[in-house]
Every structure is written in C-alpha cells, then in structure tokens.
Amino acid sequence: MQHVTPPSGLSHIWLLAKYELSKRFTNKSGMMALIAFMLIWGILLLYPIKSASEFIMQPSFEELTEALFGPGSLQHLFEWPVPELAVFWLAALYLFPMFSIFIAADQFSSDKQRGSLRFLTLRVSRSSLFFGRFLGHMLIQLALIVFTLLATIIMVTSRDISLFVPSLITCVIVMINLVIVLLPYTAAMAVLSLYANSARQASIFAIILWAIVSIIIAVINAKFPQLTGLSMILPGSQISSMINTQGLGSFVFAPVPILQTIVILTLGNLLMKRSAL
Numbered sequence: 001m002q003h004v005t006p007p008s009g010l011s012h013i014w015l016l017a018k019y020e021l022s023k024r025f026t027n028k029s030g031m032m033a034l035i036a037f038m039l040i041w042g043i044l045l046l047y048p049i050k051s052a053s054e055f056i057m058q059p060s061f062e063e064l065t066e067a068l069f070g071p072g073s074l075q076h077l078f079e080w081p082v083p084e085l086a087v088f089w090l091a092a093l094y095l096f097p098m099f100s101i102f103i104a105a106d107q108f109s110s111d112k113q114r115g116s117l118r119f120l121t122l123r124v125s126r127s128s129l130f131f132g133r134f135l136g137h138m139l140i141q142l143a144l145i146v147f148t149l150l151a152t153i154i155m156v157t158s159r160d161i162s163l164f165v166p167s168l169i170t171c172v173i174v175m176i177n178l179v180i181v182l183l184p185y186t187a188a189m190a191v192l193s194l195y196a197n198s199a200r201q202a203s204i205f206a207i208i209l210w211a212i213v214s215i216i217i218a219v220i221n222a223k224f225p226q227l228t229g230l231s232m233i234l235p236g237s238q239i240s241s242m243i244n245t246q247g248l249g250s251f252v253f254a255p256v257p258i259l260q261t262i263v264i265l266t267l268g269n270l271l272m273k274r275s276a277l
Helices: 009-024 028-056 059-069 075-079 083-103 109-114 116-121 126-159 161-195 199-223 225-233 247-253 255-274
Strands: none
Touching: 009 028, 009 126, 028 083, 028 126, 075 083, 083 126, 083 161, 083 199, 109 116, 109 161, 109 199, 116 126, 126 161, 126 255, 161 199, 161 247, 161 255, 199 225, 225 255, 247 255
16 A cells, blocks of 8 residues: 655645635635725725836926925935836835735634634644744735736836836845835734734734734833834834835845744744644
C-alpha cells in the first residue's frame, strides 16, 4: 500500500489562503463589496486623481506647498515620472489602511459565532488556520491594489502612451509598498476578530483601540519628548513620512510595518492557541 504524506503546515496555510481569496470573489457579499470598491475607486480615479494630477505639477502648486509646509517639504512628490500615480500614492496611503480595517475584520468572528472554528481546528492546526486566514486576506487586498493600479495605468496611457513603461515600473514599487503598509493592519484585525462577535464589532474595536493608543502616545510624548519613537508601535505611524518619498527611496520605511507585523502575528498566534473557540 502506497504511503500518502499528509499535507504540511505550509500547505494548509496556502490552501486556506486560496480558499479565502476565492470565497471573497465568488460569494454574494464578496461580490457586492468588490463592486462597491470598484465604484469608489472609479470615482476617485475619474475626478480627484485625474484632476489633481493636472494641477499638482504646476509651478504655482509647488510654490503653495513650500509656503504652507516649508521648502522641500514635498519635493519628492514633484519628482514622480507620472503625476497621476503621485496623487494615487497620496490617496492610497491613507485610504487602503482604512479599507483594510473593514475588509480584514471578519477573519474569525463569523466562524466563531457559528461554531465552525472548532470544526476547522479538528482538521488543521490553530497556527495554520491563523496564518492561512491572514495570508488569504492579504491576497484579497493585493488583488484590489493590482486592480486599482491597472485602472490607473489605463487612465495614464489614454493620455500619453509613452508613459506606459514608467507607469508600470512605478506601479510595481507602489504595489509592494502598499502591501507592506497593510501587513500590520491585517494582522491586527486578525487578532481583534478572535474576540469580536462580528466583523462590525471588530472594526469598532480597531477604531477605539487606535484612538486610545494614539491619545496615550500623545500624552507620553508631551511629558517625555525624548520618547518620540514610541509612536512607531502604532500601525501607520510611518505613513505621513512616506508621502514625501519617490521610487526606491520609499522602501526606507518598510522595516517599521514589517517589524510591527512580526510582533502582532506572534502575539496573535499565541492567543489563537490559548483562546477558547
């Protein structure tokens, strides 16, 4: 009799991730969320991003930003080879993390309410389930990022076909950066969804937690200015600094969210093993 090797933990993680991705884009609620996302970004691309890209590269706008924020405050923003992607960068750095809080909010809460988490843990380890769901929701967000970037490339090339190659190169850099930025948000939502009774409750938990931690950090920094680096414990703390970057220079902030993600996932995996499902 031929011996069949059972799937490894990594295989389970990948299978769970692929299932999460296919489920999001095949069921009714997932399709409705995708349509809503497409409409929102379609409006953003056609109006704010397209219009702002025509205005942002004018000398008068650069002079305005220098007057408001100081010389060189946004100098790298004007060095982008494609104006539309410069505006996309500004919007995506703030909007995608907000979307992530809602998109990744239901990693475990619904299954916990239905009691299906216990069923799943009889077939895969808790660690495989935790990391599989996390990876699946990252793949979902990667798909949405790629979709919006492709739409932006189409918009850019319809204006000037010679910008196709610069757009493609810049989009790859933007895509990798956005995925890295979203890592700690998705990891945090995985932890919060373990204790929430619904996706909505997990999102509320996230907003309250972010607000409380931000206030605590602000109070500590006011009393102890030497502890300014304390803000780095909060996901998204590097986003405001990333705005004034361009090209490969934007990766200088990548270690911050990667380290945050490692810490959150380590804590989440520990809680997953010890929690009552």
